[in-house]
Amino acid sequence: MDRTRVVVRCADCRFEATHERLRTAREDLADHEADTGHAVDWRIESLSPGVERAGEDAGVCGRPGCVNADSPLVDPDVPDR
Numbered sequence: 001m002d003r004t005r006v007v008v009r010c011a012d013c014r015f016e017a018t019h020e021r022l023r024t025a026r027e028d029l030a031d032h033e034a035d036t037g038h039a040v041d042w043r044i045e046s047l048s049p050g051v052e053r054a055g056e057d058a059g060v061c062g063r064p065g066c067v068n069a070d071s072p073l074v075d076p077d078v079p080d081r
Contacts, residue, residue: 005045012038 006025009016015032019025022044029040 006042007045008032008040008042010036010038010040012036015040 006019006022007016008019008025008029010032013036015036015038017025017028019028025042029042032038032040
């Protein structure tokens with residue numbers, strides 16, 4: 001099974017790290033920026049299949065008309081804004 005893969009890279013030095021969880025990637029990014037003052041970039045290279053499906057079923061930001069209404073991940077009782 002594919003896992004989430006997040007790469008954190010610093011544009012100002014050679015710092016680079018790969019994480020399997022968004023949380024640890026964000027913590028690593030915040031720590032490096034706080035310690036050095038550098039601007040760190042990050043990229044999500046892959047996601048677990050469940051996260052990908054949730055994103056596809058929700059559509060673009062969950063806008064009406066862009067969702068998979070048949071998905072068990074979409075709550076049909078949420079009112080439109």
